[in-house]
Amino acid sequence: MSRRKRLVVVGGVAAGMSAASRARRLDPDLEIEVFERSGFVSYGSCGLPYFVGGLVREPGELVVYTPEFFRQKRDIAVHVQHEVTAIHPDEHYLEVRDLVTGRQRQVEFDTLILATGARPVEPPIPGLDLKGVHFLRLVEDGIAIREHARALVAQGRRKAVVIGGGYVGLEMAEALVAVGMEVAIVERLPQVMPNLDREMAELVHDELRRHGVALYLGEGARAVLGDGGRVRALDTDARTLPADLVLVAVGVRPNSELAEAAGIELGAGRAIKVDEFMRTSHPAVYAAGDCADTVHRVSGRRAYIPLGTTANKQGRVAGENAAGGHARFPGVLGTAIVKVFDLGVARTGLTTREAALAGLEAAATTIRHGSRAHYYPGAGKLHVRLVHGPDGRLLGAQMAGPVDAVLRIDALVAALHAGMTVDQLYELDLAYAPPFAPVWDPVLVAARQAMNAIRGVAD
Amino acid sequence: MSRRKRLVVVGGVAAGMSAASRARRLDPDLEIEVFERSGFVSYGSCGLPYFVGGLVREPGELVVYTPEFFRQKRDIAVHVQHEVTAIHPDEHYLEVRDLVTGRQRQVEFDTLILATGARPVEPPIPGLDLKGVHFLRLVEDGIAIREHARALVAQGRRKAVVIGGGYVGLEMAEALVAVGMEVAIVERLPQVMPNLDREMAELVHDELRRHGVALYLGEGARAVLGDGGRVRALDTDARTLPADLVLVAVGVRPNSELAEAAGIELGAGRAIKVDEFMRTSHPAVYAAGDCADTVHRVSGRRAYIPLGTTANKQGRVAGENAAGGHARFPGVLGTAIVKVFDLGVARTGLTTREAALAGLEAAATTIRHGSRAHYYPGAGKLHVRLVHGPDGRLLGAQMAGPVDAVLRIDALVAALHAGMTVDQLYELDLAYAPPFAPVWDPVLVAARQAMNAIRGVAD
Known part of the structure; x- marks a missing residue:
């Protein structure tokens, strides 16, 4: 008598629920169980600062879907307040404790996806247990x-x-x-x-x-x-x-102890080492999200850069492959963007320092230029820094300026992905209209400045 | 007795003043004269609607530099209210009329740059001469x-x-x-x-x-x-x-009559035909800006797409080459962006219709997705349309949504420039943080949808 194949996912936030949902989408017959230690699944933890600051009123607004939704609409059994305490990949089972009842049980799986996330680093100083x-x-x-x-x-x-x-x-x-x-x-x-x-x-x-x-x-x-x-x-x-x-x-550190205790190989930052298919060193186990490492596309090195968007993408790949697919996650550029009061800050690729650490010869060019036509109200100054090799190959970019100006980083992401030089960057037909950009977009001004620096000429 | 070489520029707005300035930068010995028919030079005509609407208070705010600035700081002789009435490239002189005094004279040149711009099309209907x-x-x-x-x-x-x-x-x-x-x-x-x-x-x-x-x-x-x-x-x-x-x-039509009368070849839209060095069919004459045509990088065809940013870039190239340089203008993608009340609209590359006209087989995918994390205040819906070939090669993109969301078009510009497929677009490590984007950026959602459409699978 054949039983349904069972996929178990450890962790029910970004990577875990993406993985479970993707697996269900591809294989309606799979039995899927998710164990989540906290009381919430599928929430946007990146939104927590905005909840604290009051921009988001209720914690429920951060939740994308409830356990009931997954159970009823996607036939995914979600167990919150359940902690997985040990995994046994060779024997295809894990041990889980119900944190409410204290009851411990064993759960068998055919395939396991680890999406255990990360936790805040605790610095080695006294007093962290104080109230407040x-x-x-x-x-x-x-x-x-x-x-x-x-x-x-x-x-x-x-x-x-x-x-x-x-x-x-x-x-x-x-x-x-x-x-x-x-x-x-x-x-x-x-x-x-x-x-x-x-x-x-x-x-x-x-x-x-x-x-x-x-x-x-x-x-x-x-x-x-x-x-x-x-x-x-x-x-x-x-x-x-x-x-x-x-x-x-x-900072955070990956929750990789379960994997490590089971003999699964760790990678960058002691996160679970994965290949582009999100496979760990054990054939029955995938990992995704903040507990997993990845590859930096510019340096070519393994990296641990936990981020919500990466977690969702990796989860989707792990879920697809756990259901017999062949998806791949191509690695990251370390792209990040943050609003700090009225300043937008964005970066991608390598900084000068990171390039040096990766053994790459690099120079950098920083410019400051209007973010919009000078006469258009609300124009501010955007700083753009390009990090490039001696041959002009773009290695990274950083921006700081008006909040609505720094999404330009995405153009640099595409340029980096394509392996462009600063000369090629300068050729881009970027968008121009007074409310959005000056006639010479700051990215083009930076590219030109970088070209001049490389050639040793003035502008 | 040798005289200084003389560069004459016809037209003193975006392309003309960029050209004159660039030539001066590269060749301090050149004699440079600019003739401009109107009373202003070096102004942002793209800002005129914002002046009419009151966002820009004084016309002077649109002006980047005055004729005095060019004369004193850049040794460029700028003559406003001077209309060039004929050019004689083989004989290396032109005829110019002072619109204030009515005086006509001849001016010799070694090199000529035509930056005569464009003028509004007058539709063939009665009553256009009425007051109002x-x-x-x-x-x-x-x-x-x-x-x-x-x-x-x-x-x-x-x-x-x-x-x-x-x-x-x-x-x-x-x-x-x-x-x-x-x-x-x-x-x-x-x-x-x-x-x-x-x-x-x-x-x-x-x-x-x-x-x-x-x-x-x-x-x-x-x-x-x-x-x-x-x-x-x-x-x-x-x-x-x-x-x-x-x-x-x-619409506008190029002011190409002077060139045409002088036997210079016209190109797309009856604009002055130029090569990538902004050379016209006459070796002593360059053209740049709204009077010149260009090449569309996706279709490979000649195109007339006048725009302020293109005018500045072409002017710079023409000025550099007129001063003995070897710069090139690589063509355009037809990128455009516009604010219509509270809607941002952007486009690049080819529309479905333009692809068909260019003889390219094309399909399109349109999605609607949050422009920010769903819980972040001010999140709106961004529509993204990708036009792509049957092999997935990106041919164009269009966006409409919140004003601060559509600068994402620049990522598509870079992707188009690099010849990416929608699969490659999906791999981009685009920026994510709640105030800027949802975990799945709308561009990635569109790319995935396009991949699915090409493969004939559901998401």
């Missing part, structure tokens, strides 16, 4: 931070310290300012956003300061200090900052 | 229309009719609404913006009607009717529309 110290990962975290911040503001206790100047730290700094807190960012490196070259990061510093955010750069967090079990300050290498609330946002 | 009938080309036209429209509104005479639904017609309709007029657009074709496929143009129709603009599509203008020498109505094939002001915006 937060991490941001789950919807539950967002709710807790928002409630706490609002309660503090109502009491006139407004001091917030964000440890970490990555994009989550920056988005959360803005959110905390929006709810009325006075925010300081403590960053160990001499700049925020380490995936920008210093010159571009300085523009972000200016914008943060313009909005009243205090920056303590090149200062490590040493200890969170408490008072009666509650946070009251943060000690850095250089000073003590009073704090009613501390948010720790020093 | 306007064309838009020069700064002077913009001033006249603004003054006239404001005066009419002050008298409660609010009826404006725009003949022509191209982008100038649309921008001017919005401008006239902004100053308080009730606007109707009369367009001979069944849609506005003939460089969009019908399905996309319908979105523009909706937006115009939403803002109170009446559309009379598929109706030719037959006669402008007057009363005591002033316009009072427009007769179309189907009706009589009362009109206090009529704007005629049915």
